[in-house]
Amino acid sequence: MIRKRVQILVALTCGMLVMGGVAQVSSAWAGKERPPLQQIPSAVCGECHQEIFHEWQGSVHARSSAIHDPLHAAMYRMMIGDPTQEGVKNPKTGTYPECLQCHTPNAARDGKTKLDALPAYEEGVNCVGCHTVEAFHGVKGEDGKLRLGSAAYTYSDKKVQGPYGAHHGQTPALAPGAAENAQPTINPYPHAQNGTLFQSSGICLGCHEQHNNPHGLPLCATGPELVAAGQVTTCQSCHMPTVKGHANHTMAGGHDPAMLKRGVTLDLTTRLEGEQIAATITLRNNLIHNFPTGAPFRWVALRVTALDAQGQVSWKSAQENPIKEDPQAMLMLKLTDAQGQPVPPAMATTLVADTRLKPREERKLEYKIPAKEVKTVRAELQYGLLLPPMMKAMADKVPAAAMQPVVFVQTERTVAGEP
Ligand code: HEC
Ligand code: HEC
Ligand code: HEC
Ligand code: HEC
Ligand code: HEC
Incomplete structure (x- = not known):
């Protein structure tokens, strides 16, 4: 079943190249326009990256939305509103709920608040939530205000970002974190090499650097803590160790x-x-x-x-x-x-x-x-x-x-x- 799906993906990719434009990448979208990158659910990436998909599924990132995280859901409902409604605003500021910029970055990119509208919203910090980030601009804006989560990043609409810039559409290869019995396959998504970002703490800090409470107290401040420590290494060195030949995506922390x-x-x-x-x-x-x-x-x-x-x-x-x-x-x-x-x-x-x-x-x-x-x-x-x-x-x-x-x-x- 999985192999068949992969063949479909590859076939469609070739079709896409021939037609030189928009086409489907998965049978799920047959006859429809291919969704933008930030709407691709993790299961699609997981068809080839099976182990990484399972690691991510067990991570706190996979349940960071107010649909899946009971603690966040309770606080979101108390402070903001209903995560299944469109057009919700922060009742204090009248603006887009800033929680979503970190907890559901794909919904934030689309300016949506109905989180159960798409799997890619509801999944919270999913594959494309990170792997479309092109650059990190720091969390301090020119106006002195904090740029939170997605607001601190610029994103690519066209290319999956990763540490290496995988060959695309050329030599069949085994995806990192593929199942043991998997067949070599061609990666259907164009990739950009972006190790400068993906192998630095910057890819994490848009969401993890600092967040102030409504009275301006800097209470979540893992970033400044690191600066105080002299930034001797990256987040990935501890939170993404190499296990079974690839960077582990469990990203364990206080829940473990x-x-x-x-x-x-x-x-x-x-x-x-x-x-x-x-x-x-x-x-x-x-x-x-x-x-x-x-x-x-x-x-x-x-x-x-x-x-x-x-x-x-x-x-x-x-x-x-x-x-x-x-x-x-x-x-x-x-x-x-x-x-x-x-x-x-x-x-x-x-x-x-x-x-x-x-x-x-x-x-x-x-x-x-x-x-x-x-x-x-x-x-x-x-x-x-x-x-x-x-x-x-x-x-x-x-x-x-x-x-x-x-x-x-x-x-x-x-x-x-x-x-
Ligand atoms: C700047 C990014 C950012 C913003 C904005 C943000 N959060 Fe978070 N939130 C995080 C991060 C990162 C964590 C987990 C790690 C940690 O403890 O710092 C977290 C953890 C949480 C947790 C704990 C969840 C658990 O399972 O233990 C709750 C609850 C929460 N946030 C609620 C909110 C609410 C409600 C808002 C909006 C009013 C919000 N957050 C805004 C980044 C953010
Ligand atoms: C049809 C199979 C397939 C699918 C679906 C797929 N990939 Fe891949 N991916 C591969 C293969 C194969 C490689 C390794 C290619 C190589 O080394 O030449 C790869 C490599 C990668 C890499 C590491 C190399 C780099 O560029 O830094 C990342 C990151 C990645 N994929 C992310 C994704 C994301 C995110 C998705 C979902 C949007 C996805 N992949 C969907 C097959 C796939
Ligand atoms: C788009 C925003 C975003 C990015 C980028 C991001 N995170 Fe997170 N992270 C979160 C949120 C939100 C949570 C809390 C989810 C919850 O509990 O509801 C979290 C939780 C965590 C936790 C806590 C796990 C636990 O057990 O409580 C760790 C550790 C973590 N992230 C590490 C990382 C690392 C390392 C990176 C960079 C490779 C990273 N994160 C990138 C938003 C992000
Ligand atoms: C919180 C951000 C984040 C999320 C979510 C995330 N990744 Fe990654 N991923 C990274 C970072 C950072 C690296 C680079 C790690 C390094 O090399 O230090 C990476 C590396 C990779 C690689 C290359 C692994 C290797 O060691 O060769 C693949 C493939 C990949 N990711 C696929 C995925 C897939 C598939 C998903 C969803 C199931 C996903 N990622 C979710 C941040 C993320
Ligand atoms: C030297 C190893 C190491 C490095 C480097 C490191 N961490 Fe951690 N981190 C840990 C360990 C161990 C824990 C569990 C203990 C704790 O919660 O403080 C943890 C916990 C966390 C948590 C969980 C907090 C919670 O509320 O559950 C977050 C979020 C986190 N780290 C983010 C980061 C980020 C972001 C970076 C990079 C800027 C980073 N860490 C760098 C080892 C590390």
């Missing part, structure tokens, strides 16, 4: 415990000091951006527990909420309104504190634990997608599983002096 675990080193030492155990926890951020980075409602909490010989918990660094009980253990942004009341990021006017680990930062935290009957001390790090008060506020709008905090790394020491 395995990725989180590699971002930070958790070290624990204990010593007996009379009636007390002194536990020292060293956290080291291995990254060139903050830990955690990105959205201002992410948080990481250190939890320390002491266990007796039976494995029963005899002491905890926080019973319930470390924000109140053990503030040093919370890596997060502390935000308030003008009256000094804690508020969600969108309503904040003041950044009171940023306790996230800075790039390459090493931080030591000390705990004194009553030593009686303690056999083991355990330290663990928990990651949350949404701050606890926001989780409560969203409880009726977002399934609990979509915002459940996870413990992503844990370490234990037997107390020194014990056998």
Whole structure:
């Protein structure tokens, strides 16, 4: 079936060359005009790039739209409106909803807001959402305003952009990320070689550099964090490692415990000091951006527990909420309104504190634990997608599983002096 589809694609491409103009590239469009590049759904690219397609499908990019991401959908509906309607405007500014410039770049290019109108809109950051970007112009406009997502890029209407500029219409080749039993095929889309962009952080930064909240606070600022770190490498070097011979498109981050675990080193030492155990926890951020980075409602909490010989918990660094009980253990942004009341990021006017680990930062935290009957001390790090008060506020709008905090790394020491 797939092979047949590919043959059709190739046949039509040749036809397209002969006719020298617009023609169909897929049987799905038989008899119709070929859609513009930004309306091509990922499944079409996935016919030949099967592994890359599956990696992308499992990525957060594939569910970045308000149709597929429950968290984004809930916030979009609260702040903007209905993602299935055309002509929606930001109610505060009366302009096109800026969220769509990053979360659904193809719809933004077409100026549309009905996201379920086309698979290429609903898919959010899909193949052509990135592979038609021709140049990145920085997020700071001449007028001093931020250019967000698609507004920071210029796009190609004619050529798929990629790192190498694949041969087109000449030698049959195996697509990068093709299935093992695939046949060599001819790539039906004209390509442009654009490694300057695709092998630099620029391809990511239009959407990931900076985003201010409605009061102008720069709360998503992975870009400036990198500048502070001296920009020692590209985003791709960590987020797109080479796996099975091609650049991996899973682009894991905060939703992936395995990725989180590699971002930070958790070290624990204990010593007996009379009636007390002194536990020292060293956290080291291995990254060139903050830990955690990105959205201002992410948080990481250190939890320390002491266990007796039976494995029963005899002491905890926080019973319930470390924000109140053990503030040093919370890596997060502390935000308030003008009256000094804690508020969600969108309503904040003041950044009171940023306790996230800075790039390459090493931080030591000390705990004194009553030593009686303690056999083991355990330290663990928990990651949350949404701050606890926001989780409560969203409880009726977002399934609990979509915002459940996870413990992503844990370490234990037997107390020194014990056998
Ligand atoms: C009919 C099969 C086929 C389809 C459909 C297809 N490709 Fe390809 N693609 C290939 C082949 C084959 C190569 C490798 C060609 C070579 O090395 O000569 C390739 C290479 C690439 C490359 C890497 C080389 C470069 O230019 O940097 C990118 C990126 C790419 N394709 C993106 C896409 C996108 C995006 C789509 C969907 C709009 C797509 N492809 C659809 C077959 C296909
Ligand atoms: C067109 C805008 C856009 C571009 C370009 C883009 N991203 Fe994203 N990215 C997003 C959006 C939007 C999300 C959040 C989606 C959501 O959760 O709703 C995201 C999420 C992520 C995440 C978080 C994953 C997680 O588990 O939470 C990582 C990591 C990421 N992108 C890396 C990259 C890298 C690396 C590049 C460049 C190769 C890149 N992105 C290019 C828009 C973009
Ligand atoms: C978030 C942006 C983004 C999205 C979405 C995306 N790509 Fe890519 N892709 C890149 C970047 C950046 C590179 C270059 C990586 C490098 O060489 O460092 C790349 C490389 C590639 C390559 C060359 C791989 C190799 O190592 O030879 C192919 C083929 C490709 N992409 C196809 C696709 C297809 C098909 C999809 C959709 C299923 C897709 N891409 C979605 C950003 C993206
Ligand atoms: C040295 C490796 C490394 C580099 C370089 C790197 N990252 Fe990350 N990134 C990680 C790890 C590990 C995580 C998971 C820990 C975290 O969330 O901070 C992560 C997390 C993220 C997240 C997830 C945030 C969330 O809310 O879930 C985003 C977005 C992200 N990175 C974007 C980028 C961008 C954009 C670049 C380039 C400008 C980049 N990263 C460069 C390793 C790296
Ligand atoms: C400048 C680009 C940009 C704009 C504009 C933008 N976002 Fe995002 N958004 C991102 C990126 C990138 C991520 C994921 C990575 C991170 O944590 O930074 C994200 C993540 C999110 C998440 C977390 C999703 C999850 O699954 O964890 C929500 C919710 C969200 N955005 C809502 C919105 C809303 C609502 C708007 C408009 C009012 C908006 N965003 C505007 C880039 C943007």
